[in-house]
Amino acid sequence: MTAAVAIEGLEVVFDRFRALKGVSLEVREGESYGLVGESGSGKSTLLRAITGLAPVASGTIIVNGKTLGKTRDKAFYRDVQMVFQDPYGSLHPRQTVDRLLQEPLAIHGIADGEKRIERALDEVGLGKGFRFRYAHQLSGGQRQRVAIARALILEPSILLLDEPTSALDASVQAEVLNLLEEVRRRHKLTFLMVSHDLAIITHMCERLMVMQNGEAVETLTASQLIGHRVSEDYTRNLLRASEGFVRTA
């Protein structure tokens, strides 16, 4: 199998702060790959570096066989799309769902807009009734569905997910995760998913990388994580923390 995303020695520096210190990883085509770590470990920065939102100091990023330079062209954005963490902040407050979904089609000059918008809304489980609503008329889960529809409308092959469910409550979280699973299967997408929730990562991903302080700690498969067959202390701590608070009295 070929690599959808291959990263080699990636460094990201913000004003002398090294957010990523030479991280390498390889995501195979059609795979769902997780990035786990505490806040500030650099996992979101890694996604932003791929999309060009974070300044890359050194290292190479190869997406679908193409090495990325300083800028990204339009073709790149048709291949790679991203879903943001906060559904309350990622939708334009003055645009209807219709306008939001039309924008990527207009930018890329895609003709069959009407059909695509209807299909995209159906796909994420929002009917026609939602098409002309504003973001403030939607719940958190509905907003995240719109964000997913927007990411899918360009029919990308790689979807970057930045904690897509952490701002949602538990029942809605499950719905959105199932939706993501479903679209991945249907479109044979490659996922690169960031989360601090080990349960979500083990549920969604086949392989994962544990990160700390901008460095990779170790790479595991989901079954290794479930079986607690880990080699680093940091991962062990993370696992213990994920089991939750245990009353010792």
Add this chain to the structure above:
Amino acid sequence: MSAETIQSRREWLLSDRPASRLQARLGRAYVAWRRFSANRLALVGMLIIIALVLVAALADVLAPYSATVGDLKNARLLPPSAAHWFGTDDLGRDIYSRIVYGARWTLYVVILVAIIAAPIGLLVGTVAGYAGGWTDTILMRITDIFLAFPKLVLALAFVAALGPGIENAVLAIAITSWPPYARIARAETLTVRNSDYIKAVQLMGASPFRIVLRHIMPLCISSLIIRVTLDMAGIILTAAGLGFLGLGAQPPLPEWGAMIASGRRFILDQWWVAAAPGAAILIVSLGFNLLGDGLRDALDPRSGDQ
């Protein structure tokens, strides 16, 4: 229209699942209108402005006498009476007719200044705010230079350079009134440029031009409309000031500021010559201020999620 159809129309407008683009847009406008019309004073302001527009449009019908040709022999400096509601001036012209025609010039100045200054300010501010770096520094320093001059003095200098006349007064006022709009637009842009919804559009591959024009400007426009409306009173007063100094409208144009200027020679004995246009300026300025306050309540993005 029966009460029932009104009720169903309101429901259609307020529906939380609109079925078309038009319905969504109208619904939004209706919500803004309801918030605006809840403010009585704002409605009064709007009525004053509508009255001003009507008077300007119907000046030919409303004015009983010519605005520029008076009766020098029989009608100089007459006090208010049934024949001349606001009296006559030193050239025997009916002041009421001059005020009615003057409404046209007031509107002309206000509208021209607004459509010249607001877009310049919006463009400079959003580009500076979104681009950042050197572009921002250069654009904002230019803005600062313009802000450092007193408005009327700078307008005077421009009129002096361009020559007196109402068109040049409009240009001079427009040139001096865009900097605050640029400041506002830049401040608004800075608050949204790093938001996820702008990032999301960047990730669609949108050009910076498109992002500024279609995603950032719409967010700046409501605070700009509010500010421009509140500034209208100032624009009228600056135009009147230029007219008063003899650098704005030239005789025999019935511009309100110029009318006060010509009335100041008889202000003690024939007070109505200056008082009538003064009252007209006062009422219209008040109208714009009330309207601006109402618009702030209805459009301000910080008051509610609309």
